[in-house]
Amino acid sequence: MRITKGETIALGPGKVALLEAIREQGSISAAARSLDMSYRRAWMLVDELNRSLKSPATLSEQGGQSGGGCVLTPVGERIIKLYRDVEAQAEAACARQITSLTQLLKP
Amino acid sequence: MRITKGETIALGPGKVALLEAIREQGSISAAARSLDMSYRRAWMLVDELNRSLKSPATLSEQGGQSGGGCVLTPVGERIIKLYRDVEAQAEAACARQITSLTQLLKP
Numbered sequence: 001m002r003i004t005k006g007e008t009i010a011l012g013p014g015k016v017a018l019l020e021a022i023r024e025q026g027s028i029s030a031a032a033r034s035l036d037m038s039y040r041r042a043w044m045l046v047d048e049l050n051r052s053l054k055s056p057a058t059l060s061e062q063g064g065q066s067g068g069g070c071v072l073t074p075v076g077e078r079i080i081k082l083y084r085d086v087e088a089q090a091e092a093a094c095a096r097q098i099t100s101l102t103q104l105l106k107p
Numbered sequence: 108m109r110i111t112k113g114e115t116i117a118l119g120p121g122k123v124a125l126l127e128a129i130r131e132q133g134s135i136s137a138a139a140r141s142l143d144m145s146y147r148r149a150w151m152l153v154d155e156l157n158r159s160l161k162s163p164a165t166l167s168e169q170g171g172q173s174g175g176g177c178v179l180t181p182v183g184e185r186i187i188k189l190y191r192d193v194e195a196q197a198e199a200a201c202a203r204q205i206t207s208l209t210q211l212l213k214p
Contacts (some may be wrong), residue, residue, distance in 0.1 A: 003208060014136065018133055022212055054211060054213050055211075065176070079211065082207050082208050085204050086197075086201040089201050089204070090197035093196045093201075094108075094154060097192050098193065101193075102116060105110070105160060105161065
């Protein structure tokens with residue numbers, strides 16, 4: 001599921017996975033490493049997400065270049081929860097069609 | 108919604124939009140043009156889709172390089188219908204969460 005705003009994907013699987021990694025790892029740099037993503041790309045995605053939100057999803061401690069920690073705000077936690085709920089409910093609601101589509105594929 | 112098979116997206120929004128364009132345009136080359144996609148890329152996506160299916164989604168008439176027409180098979184029609192049903196039902200099932208997520212974004 002992707003929520004787009006003009007050309008930008010404001011919210012999609014990549015940003016949600018990154019928020020989850022930040023929650024687990026405690027910093028953008030460690031989160032980026034855990035997702036095999038460059039620090040630069042992770043920082044850009046976080047920045048893009050926070051700019052698109054009324055209130056930011058993460059809070060970064062000050063600290064040298066990529067040195068500080070990063071924690072989720074209640075908004076960040078809420079985004080993860082809502083997004084994962086959408087996935088689970090969508091899958092449940094569409095189980096029949098997804099099975100039919102999968103059965104058209106070669107095993 | 109994407110159905111993946113290993114590293115490949117066997118079925119996702121790009122392939123479904125391409126099937127719809129082929130249905131409307133009657134050939135892969137015209138469908139590619141209508142989606143602002145190269146003929147090469149469109150042909151590759153159709154080939155990838157057909158190879159992943161037990162029975163193909165399209166039938167191409169013989170004809171010179173990108174010359175022949177292309178029609179959907181009943182399988183192709185079924186894929187479009189099931190995929191669009193999944194989108195509509197998922198959106199209905201998740202309306203509350205999607206509204207909540209959208210409200211976290213700047214207007």
